[in-house]
Amino acid sequence: MISAASGPPAAALLARERQSRREGSGIQIEHLPGCWMLQQTWNRNGDAPAPGTATLLRWLQASLILSPCDQGLGITNQVTLAGFRLRFSGHAQLKGSRPLLMFSFTSMELSWSSQLLLQRSLPSPQPQRLPFFALIELNEQQGTLTARGRGGGLAQWSRLKPEAP
16 A cells, blocks of 8 residues: 555545545646656556655656647656656657556657657557556646556656746
């Protein structure tokens, strides 16, 4: 089970997940665009991962970037370290009432500073094997998004506020 010390109150998070499975989360595609910084993860059983995992992912600035596009949403998942950036990009769509954010990465890039070092196209997974996030909660007041991935793990991101001009 999720411990209260590992993020949001365990009982509240699990209750929200059960409610979202029954009634849907109410999350709409227009609420998702932005840069989401990974804050916390839990394993399939809801236990905290190995000590330091969340700290390492925050230190690597692990982020999920969603942007509007013709096919639903553009999706980017990236980490950075000492000027290096590893980025996976592709397309995502919101499906169902829960909903599921189904996605497929089409390219991988490795860059240093602003210089592209490596770029590769990625094969498309079979439609029945598409990765997804089952969206549990979007808390606008706290600026957090919580979801369970295809592999069963839970993740919570915080929306990065855009900088004022």
